[in-house]
Amino acid sequence: MRLSLRELSVSFPDPEGGAAPALGPISFDVADDQFVCVVGPSGCGKSTLIRVLGGLLPATSGEARCDDELISRPPSQFAIMFQDANLMPWRTVLDNIALPLEIAGVPRAQRYEMVRSLLPQLRLEDFEQLYPAELSGGMAQRAALGRVIVQQPRVLLLDEPFGALDALTREKLSLELLRLRQRYMQTIIMVTHDIGEAVLLADRVLVISRRPGRLVEDIAIALPRPRKPEMKYHRDFIQLSKRVREGIEDINA
Amino acid sequence: MMRKSLRDIPGKRKKGDGIDSGSTLRRISPLLTVACLLLLWQWISARELISPILVPPPSAVFQAFIDALADGTLLKHAAVTLEEMFYGLLLGVGIGLVIGYAIAKAPLLENILSPIIVAFQSTPIVAYAPLLVIWFGSGIASKIVTTAVIVFFPTLVNTIVGIRGVSPNLRDMMRSLKAGRWQTFRHLEAPSALPVILAGLKTSTTLAVIGAVVGEFVSQGSGLGYLVTLARNLYDTPLVVVAVLTMTAISLTLYGLVAYVEWRFLAWQRRPRP
Numbered sequence: 001m002r003l004s005l006r007e008l009s010v011s012f013p014d015p016e017g018g019a020a021p022a023l024g025p026i027s028f029d030v031a032d033d034q035f036v037c038v039v040g041p042s043g044c045g046k047s048t049l050i051r052v053l054g055g056l057l058p059a060t061s062g063e064a065r066c067d068d069e070l071i072s073r074p075p076s077q078f079a080i081m082f083q084d085a086n087l088m089p090w091r092t093v094l095d096n097i098a099l100p101l102e103i104a105g106v107p108r109a110q111r112y113e114m115v116r117s118l119l120p121q122l123r124l125e126d127f128e129q130l131y132p133a134e135l136s137g138g139m140a141q142r143a144a145l146g147r148v149i150v151q152q153p154r155v156l157l158l159d160e161p162f163g164a165l166d167a168l169t170r171e172k173l174s175l176e177l178l179r180l181r182q183r184y185m186q187t188i189i190m191v192t193h194d195i196g197e198a199v200l201l202a203d204r205v206l207v208i209s210r211r212p213g214r215l216v217e218d219i220a221i222a223l224p225r226p227r228k229p230e231m232k233y234h235r236d237f238i239q240l241s242k243r244v245r246e247g248i249e250d251i252n253a
Numbered sequence: 254m255m256r257k258s259l260r261d262i263p264g265k266r267k268k269g270d271g272i273d274s275g276s277t278l279r280r281i282s283p284l285l286t287v288a289c290l291l292l293l294w295q296w297i298s299a300r301e302l303i304s305p306i307l308v309p310p311p312s313a314v315f316q317a318f319i320d321a322l323a324d325g326t327l328l329k330h331a332a333v334t335l336e337e338m339f340y341g342l343l344l345g346v347g348i349g350l351v352i353g354y355a356i357a358k359a360p361l362l363e364n365i366l367s368p369i370i371v372a373f374q375s376t377p378i379v380a381y382a383p384l385l386v387i388w389f390g391s392g393i394a395s396k397i398v399t400t401a402v403i404v405f406f407p408t409l410v411n412t413i414v415g416i417r418g419v420s421p422n423l424r425d426m427m428r429s430l431k432a433g434r435w436q437t438f439r440h441l442e443a444p445s446a447l448p449v450i451l452a453g454l455k456t457s458t459t460l461a462v463i464g465a466v467v468g469e470f471v472s473q474g475s476g477l478g479y480l481v482t483l484a485r486n487l488y489d490t491p492l493v494v495v496a497v498l499t500m501t502a503i504s505l506t507l508y509g510l511v512a513y514v515e516w517r518f519l520a521w522q523r524r525p526r527p
């Protein structure tokens with residue numbers, strides 16, 4: 001699915017009754033099945049961008065479209081992973097991941113089967129009966145990722161999905177994400193703070209300015225697929241990482 | 254599983270509970286308090302420090318209990334009170350849940366209804382109970398209404414607090430999953446508000462006894478409140494005590510029942526971090 005943003009901006013009401021701009025105006029297009037990573041300083045509106053694309057927050061001005069359809073409420077075939085795991089504390093890991101299927105009306109036996117087939121990749125197979133309070137931050141994030149993947153969405157909106165993970169798990173899980181993507185073909189917008197991760201995963205890295213976030217760099221990542229962790233040591237990879245880094249540093253200058 | 258006690262009630266637990274070396278003492282200390290009070294009571298009556306008409310000895314109370322049990326008076330009146338409480342709770346809690354949910358979802362409704370609710374809440378029920386008897390007759394209906402009125406408020410408040418306390422992030426998530434109204438209620442609002450609502454229900458159950466007994470005081474006929482009045486008029490202090498203690502027992506049992514439901518259905522709240 002294609003996405004296009006036109007002069008999109010979001011403001012929040014400030015205490016004095018005015019409007020505080022939080023994002024944009026920003027315009028860009030995302031092609032079908034493209035993997036886009038978004039980087040930018042904290043508070044620049046990345047989560048806000050994800051919420052607008054997910055149809056959870058209306059744009060103050062401008063518009064976001066998906067396949068030419070205006071996004072005004074959560075579009076079908078979209079799945080969002082929020083910045084915090086956002087699990088339901090009264091549901092086990094298994095039931096949390098199965099929630100989207102339950103809401104879609106999938107019968108119990110079938111949805112458990114679907115979730116259980118997914119658990120090993122998330123390395124949660126031994127923890128399906130735990131409650132969120134018993135999980136570490138990383139486990140909770142993996143469960144949240146599972147809840148997104150079971151939806152088999154065509155568009156994935158990921159807000160710092162691997163923030164609470166150690167470097168190795170992070171890499172494994174992100175490559176897992178790429179593998180899943182090959183199977184289902186998805187358009188992905190992913191917010192991350194990790195430059196290496198952005199370059200390793202994405203077709204394109206967008207660098208956003210400080211609040212209110214605007215597009216300052218749009219860097220195409222023309223590395224071959226499938227991506228492998230070893231590529232991180234390749235000259236092209238290092239070159240691209242440097243460009244992204246310079247983009248971010250320019251903001252701070 | 255940990256033993257059931259007041260300390261297992263969600264929210265009351267502190268870190269380190271249970272490993273605490275004084276925990277055995279802490280667990281039995283309420284029983285010790287009761288035992289001491291009973292001993293004191295026995296001692297006072299044995300030495301006749303206070304007239305037995307005012308404070309009957311435990312033995313007399315026990316005898317009155319056996320008698321009232323044997324001739325069926327106690328069970329008859331207790332059954333009446335329980336019935337009033339049951340329907341009163343059903344009505345008061347039911348209406349409290351519905352109006353509470355509506356108010357939580359539509360803040361405008363709060364502004365519209367608040368004068369009525371505040372007026373009801375700030376007027377002592379004992380004062381207008383006679384009015385309820387005039388309106389609803391001296392039968393069971395007026396007692397059901399007094400009970401319902403008194404349990405309505407805590408249910409209402411806790412429902413509002415519970416539903417408004419639902420995490421906005423989880424609401425967003427449900428929206429992104431395209432959950433309908435009913436699904437959002439069933440999968441998010443109800444389980445999320447349940448702990449608060451059950452806490453309100455615990456308060457309601459103890460208040461329900463008060464509501465029923467106030468109704469019985471005002472319009473005579475039957476029930477434990479009536480039994481108290483009856484026994485007092487006969488200067489049968491032991492029977493008064495029996496009736497009062499029966500109310501205590503009912504109140505505690507219901508409280509325990511809700512606490513059990515809490516313990517059983519809110520298992521997720523007891524899970525500690527690893």
Ligand SMILES: Nc1ncnc2c1ncn2[C@@H]1O[C@H](COP(=O)(O)OP(=O)(O)OP(=O)(O)O)[C@@H](O)[C@H]1O
Pocket residue numbers: 012013022041042043044045046047048049083211
């Ligand atoms: N509901 C809201 N009401 C008012 N202001 C908000 C709201 N949500 C976000 N903001 C403001 O909008 C700005 C952008 O927030 P956003 O969460 O999108 O940042 P972010 O780029 O995701 O930051 P981070 O990297 O720290 O997650 C912030 O300055 C924040 O204070």
Ligand SMILES: [Mg+2]
Pocket residue numbers: 046047048083159
């Ligand atoms: Mg954010």
